[in-house]
Amino acid sequence: MDCSKCGGRAFYARRYSGESLCPRCFDESIVEKTRRTISKHGMIRRGERVGVAVSGGKDSLSLLHVLHRLEARNGGSLVAISVDEGVAGYRDEALKHAAEASVSLGIEHSVVSYKELFGFSLDQALDWKDEEREVSSCSFCGVFRRRAIDLAAERAGVSVVATAHNLDDYIQTFMLNLLHGDVARLGWMDPSYADGGFAVRRVKPFMEIYEEEIALFAYQTGVPFQSVSCPYMHEGLRTEVRDYLNRLEGAHPGIKNVVLGSALDVISRYARAEGKASLRCSECGRQSSSPVCGVCRMKSSIKQHVNYTG
Numbered sequence: 248m249d250c251s252k253c254g255g256r257a258f259y260a261r262r263y264s265g266e267s268l269c270p271r272c273f274d275e276s277i278v279e280k281t282r283r284t285i286s287k288h289g290m291i292r293r294g295e296r297v298g299v300a301v302s303g304g305k306d307s308l309s310l311l312h313v314l315h316r317l318e319a320r321n322g323g324s325l326v327a328i329s330v331d332e333g334v335a336g337y338r339d340e341a342l343k344h345a346a347e348a349s350v351s352l353g354i355e356h357s358v359v360s361y362k363e364l365f366g367f368s369l370d371q372a373l374d375w376k377d378e379e380r381e382v383s384s385c386s387f388c389g390v391f392r393r394r395a396i397d398l399a400a401e402r403a404g405v406s407v408v409a410t411a412h413n414l415d416d417y418i419q420t421f422m423l424n425l426l427h428g429d430v431a432r433l434g435w436m437d438p439s440y441a442d443g444g445f446a447v448r449r450v451k452p453f454m455e456i457y458e459e460e461i462a463l464f465a466y467q468t469g470v471p472f473q474s475v476s477c478p479y480m481h482e483g484l485r486t487e488v489r490d491y492l493n494r495l496e497g498a499h500p501g502i503k504n505v506v507l508g509s510a511l512d513v514i515s516r517y518a519r520a521e522g523k524a525s526l527r528c529s530e531c532g533r534q535s536s537s538p539v540c541g542v543c544r545m546k547s548s549i550k551q552h553v554n555y556t557g
């Protein structure tokens with residue numbers, strides 16, 4: 248099998264496009280695709296300093312590598328940002344990979360912990376939360392992780408943070424919002440939404456790349472990454488949606504690209520119609536979709552409990 252681009256020896260067949268690619272052309276195609284996504288959605292400005300959220304898994308370490316390669320062309324600089332949620336026996340290995348990758352690429356690395364920012368680790372918070380089961384561990388942790396990344400970005404002096412969400416993550420979230428009846432959240436998914444007055448813009452440079460291609464890129468690049476998933480991971484419906492989309496893709500190569508196109512179309516129309524107004528949290532003053540933000544609501548419940556038992 249010959250590479251469709253250079254005629255060399257292909258190792259990967261991209262079913263949705265019919266191309267066969269050699270390692271070098273595949274690698275270059277991932278970097279080029281990322282560059283186009285960034286430019287199409289105006290994610291990063293020329294010469295801008297960019298925070299990269301690095302958990303230490305394959306997606307985020309690949310993102311760090313790709314942005315490092317694009318950095319030279321863009322003339323900006325990077326800072327890797329990691330959040331230590333405080334999960335005993337799990338987080339340390341991932342943080343080690345994040346730190347080693349940053350050192351090897353010569354990128355500044357900043358680590359913030361839940362403990363230092365909020366006063367409790369995820370282990371402590373979930374001890375309490377087990378009694379109130381209405382929120383899943385992941386959505387619970389996600390609320391705090393987003394805030395932690397904002398705070399870390401402010402500390403590092405960056406106004407934009409890139410996260411490693413890939414095409415699969417993006418369309419799963421789109422479908423989950425529909426399945427949960429959370430249509431109002433669609434506006435928040437607009438790739439250029441974050442320009443609406445937020446202190447820290449969020450961008451997803453991998454949002455047009457299949458998860459399996461990011462995994463292949465990570466193996467090709469040879470970076471060590473953490474493959475064990477979080478012990479608290481419980482994704483429920485997301486796993487079913489992921490399996491369903493993978494089955495569809497198997498039978499109809501390219502259908503995930505079609506879903507992404509439709510999602511972006513719906514989201515941009517919705518975001519335009521809704522406008523970009525949002526409230527401010529009455530407790531912390533940060534932007535929020537409700538009068539008291541999710542972080543402040545969860546934090547006060549946790550603190551009550553921690554004080555009560557401790």
Ligand SMILES: [Zn+2]
Pocket residue numbers: 250251252253254255268269270271272273
């Ligand atoms: Zn080639």
Ligand SMILES: [Zn+2]
Pocket residue numbers: 528529530531532533539540541542543544
């Ligand atoms: Zn708040």
